[in-house]
Amino acid sequence: MRKAMAEAEVGDDGFGDDPTVRRLEERVAETLGKEAAVFVPSGTMGNQVAIRVLTSPGDEVVVEAESHTVLYELAGPAVISGVQLRPVPGEGGVLAPDAVEAAFRPADAHAPPTSLLVVENTHTVAGGRIVPLERFRALVGVARRRGARVHLDGARLWNAEAATGVPAREWAALADTAMVSMSKGLGAPVGSLLAGSRETIAAARRVRKMLGGGMRQAGVLAAAALVGLERNRPxxxxxxxxxxxxxxxxxxxxxxxxxxxxxxxxxxxxxxxxxxxxxxxxxxxxxxxxxxxxxxxxxxxxxxxxxxxxxxxxxxxxxxxxxxx
Ligand SMILES: Cc1ncc(COP(=O)(O)O)c(C=O)c1O
Missing domain, CATH: 3.90.1150.10 (Aspartate Aminotransferase, domain 1)
Known part of the structure; x- marks a missing residue:
């Protein structure tokens, strides 16, 4: 991995011309079955960028009560996106569709619109628990019926894939955006990617820049992530x-x-x-x-x-x- 980093072909990703970053973004988008992906410095930034592009200020976001977004992202959704989190306890980190349904606000003038559901898979605090594909499908179904979008915090989605044999893209396909980390099980020193539609990822690039996440010769980091994906994922x-x-x-x-x-x-x-x-x-x-x-x-x-x-x-x-x- 260090050798790949040293030998990485680089450019200025601020101008979108770092070939190694582009290769990584294309590889991850393709692996997740999404149109596009953007390389971000951390999983936290990936989640925050997703929340920002999928919501409007004043919205509410339904999320599992012990998820990373609730516990460890320093109220980022409130500060960066102006949204309120609605934490819903899951069972061992896994949300129940009924509980999510009940957490959605009625569409009236007294309640914030619930515009986003965030699901973490695997769930860290619950001990790397997997949200099974069928359960995820049911949760997404609730969100869709209520007109909401879905973000998948897949910092460890690669582990869910390895444990179940269900390709990561099957989960990612159901969500509007999926964040995956290269710096956890895949062993790269830095980096996560946010994948979604071309339009959503174009918006995500602007938010990344706003948050100070635009990088320059980031190909040295992308090279490590590519090694993680190719060699360590299997x-x-x-x-x-x-x-x-x-x-x-x-x-x-x-x-x-x-x-x-x-x-x-x-x-x-x-x-x-x-x-x-x-x-x-x-x-x-x-x-x-x-x-x-x-x-x-x-x-x-x-x-x-x-x-x-x-x-x-x-x-x-x-x-x-x-x-x-
Ligand atoms: C589920 C989950 N999401 C997001 C993150 C944030 O990733 P990072 O530490 O790269 O910001 C973590 C980190 O442990 C995590 O476990």
Whole structure:
């Protein structure tokens, strides 16, 4: 990947003439079955650009209550797009069509128009849970009946594809816009893409520029993303198998609850005693095992291209050792 970055043919993407960025945008658009795609520096920017182009100020956006857009995007939709979020709790991150239907506002003078549904797949906080294609279709059906648009936060859509065998384009086809990240399971250092119709992506380019996301010789980054797409996308199943092995190993650690049956992709959520998670994460970090606390009792582990079988066994052994102390 570093070699591909060093050797990348570049131009000025500000003028739309970086050949490697263009190749990446075309490849991703084609992979997702969309007319066009735009390279953005981060998944957060991809989501924010999508919300901005698919809504008008004063609108309301229905979104799962623990989704990245609600929890970790710093009220961006309110600041950047002037819209209000309507968070709806899902079951394990997966929205129910009835609940979404109920969240849509009546079309009258007392309520903001609900103009957008955002669906996250896979769902991060729920532990990499997949929104199955049929469920997504039903959710999109509700939005369409109510005249709303749909944005797919597919930061980890590649993982949903690898786990189910359903091509990413099947999900993307149902949505107006789909954001996919190259900097997560695909292992690139930077970058996400937003895909949609030619018209929508032309509007997205203007918003990207407004947000300061226009880049210059970005081909060095696009080259890494292309390697991720070509070389690392086909191997995501290995990460999923290692995540299941990690969960099985952690399930045997005293004071730790982990369920390999709940692992659908590359994220493992291990429960500790309430309040213990930050200390556990610190203890593991001191032993070279990096995880993230998610609340007072949950530790999140993620497998990826740089984590091999030996690393998984080591993480389990270190967790066991930490628990004994
Ligand atoms: C589901 C989801 N969407 C969006 C993002 C944002 O991506 P980035 O960190 O590239 O801004 C993340 C990051 O973890 C995510 O998990």
């Amino acid at each position: 191997r995501l199943g290995e990460d999923h198998a290692r995540a299941r092995r990690l969960a099985a190993g952690l399930a045997d650690v005293a004071g730790c609850r982990a369920d390999p049956g709940a692992v659908e992709t590359n994220i493992v959520l291990a429960r500790t005693a309430t309040g213990a998670a930050p200390g556990v994460v610190q203890g593991l970090a001191a032993r070279g095992v990096l995880a993230v606390p998610m609340g007072p009792e949950t530790v999140r582990f993620v497998t990826h291209v740089d984590v091999g079988d030996v690393d998984v066994e080591r993480a389990i052994a270190e967790a066991r050792d930490t628990a004994r102390r």
